[in-house]
Amino acid sequence: MLNFEFHNPTRIVFGRDTIARLDALLPPAARVLVLYGGGSVRQNGTLAEVRAALGGREVREFGGIEPNPTYETLMRAVALVRQERLDFLLAVGGGSVIDGTKFVAAALSFTGEDPWTILETHGANVTGAMPFGSVLTLPATGSEMNPTAVITRTETAAKLAFRSPYTFPQFSILDPSKTFTLPARQVANGVVDAFVHITEQYLTFPVDARVQDRFAEGLLQTLIEIGPRAVAQPEDYDTRANLVWTATLALNGLIGAGVPGDWATHMIGHELTARFGIDHARTLAVVLPALLRERREAKRGKLLQYAERVWHITEGTEDARIEAAIRRTEAFFESLGLPTRLSSYAVGTEAIDGLVAQLETHGMTALGEQKEITPEVSRRILEASLVPAA
Template structure:
């Protein structure tokens, strides 16, 4: 196991009817900006609950944060924070709203003229951030309990990452009933996102990190068990509660502590989203099976462990068991209603080269746990995903 330094200060408030508790978590004299996405937070009554909980505080609101939050939209929120002397932010939504809030929190006090520099430096130049909390409505990204965010610059179709301990949420309210009104598509994307987050930190090479391995395998097994029910059956509190907590655990730092990590599926998937606007979760379902197949020699030991411990595949030679595990993974995504081929989204071989060009432009030329996935290998992965 590698050396590691684990830190996570986010307070989790979990369960039914917990939105009201934000009153005790935000300073009484705070000037609050509530950030959210589209109309669903208003339509479902979540914003009304938030307003009631905030009571007599000075409250402003900023809506319209996109599913892939854009630098352009978030810059408007930054200007509002500065103009109104906002000193606390509250993200009401899923990963995109939370990611966007992290950028706003860090950009509001940024001393440089161009806040895009925060993304160019991957957040390393953040020295101060506005404190913020979260009311989670869509379980998927784990952003409610980590210090990372992905932001898109529409003008250049660039997706960029920031990560800094100063943008951990102070608290996150996780009420599983907030998922009851979500459409099946978003739920399926959330299950896939949590699954692939786990795989990115697990399916690499062994370093005898037994706790992390067993923890990751338990998360994967949970998602396999509850995923079809969450997506295809009437709302059930227990399955939604397990999804919400699993998605949070998948990317709060625990299973990634002391182990090698991959993230090639995400970086390649980001370009598919940026160029073709395919849902983030769906890009992961497209790319992951091909990475598992083409990188089987690099990942052989963990692929066999994955086949055995997660899918209970014990018969056949090594390659046969790996093939079965990859097929089981693809079938799981498909069972959720998530298509796993580029051709399912109308893409052909001619669409691959622009993606490779973007990977090169954004410096994504050494991906994977061994930093050996070159643009040529990324091209092979995308061709295998057709």
């Protein structure tokens, strides 16, 4: 097991009717900006419930944060906070809203000339952040319990990530019943997003981290078991509760402690979203199988472990077991309605040069747990994702 430090200061408040806890979680005199995305939190009553729980505090609202939150929109939120002299941020929504709130929190404390450099330095120049919390309505990204955010700049089609110890939420409220009204597409996306978060930390190379491996395998098996039911039975509270908690645990730092991380699937996927607007989780469903095939030798030990412990594949040659595990992964994604080929999104060979150029522009030239995924390897992965494997 590799050396590590693990610290996660986010308080989780989990269960039904927990939004009422906001009154105790926020300072009594807080001047609050509530940030959210589209109109769903207003339509389903969540926003009204939040405002009631905040009581007599001064509250302003900022809606319209996109599914891929943009720098341009978020800088308007920064201006509103300064104008109204607010001092606490509350994200009400899924990972995009929480990611956007993290950037707003960091930008409000930023002393440089251009807050976009927070993304360009991946958070290295963040020295503080306004306090914030979240009310989660969409399980997927784990942003409710980690310090990471991904932000898009529209004018340059750049989608970059940052993280900082200052951008952990102070608290996150997780009420699984708030996910009941989500569209099936978003729930399916959330299942796959969480699944790939786990594989990015698990499917690397062995370092004898038995606790982390078993934890990751259990989370993957849970998603395989409950994923289809979570999509088909929206008001099954226990299923949604398990999905919400699994998605949080997938990226709160615990299973990544003491093990190498890959994240190349995410970096390549971000370019697909920025260039073509494909849902984040759907880019992951496309890229991951092609990446695993391309990197099967470097990942051989963990792929064989994955085949046996997660998919119970124990017969055949090593290569046959690895391929069977990748095919089972593809079948799982597709059973949830997420295609695993770029051709399903009308993206063809002509797009590859531009995607590779974007990776190079954004410094993504040595990706993966061993930093061996060069632009040329990324090109092969993208080319392989165009058509089904032989």
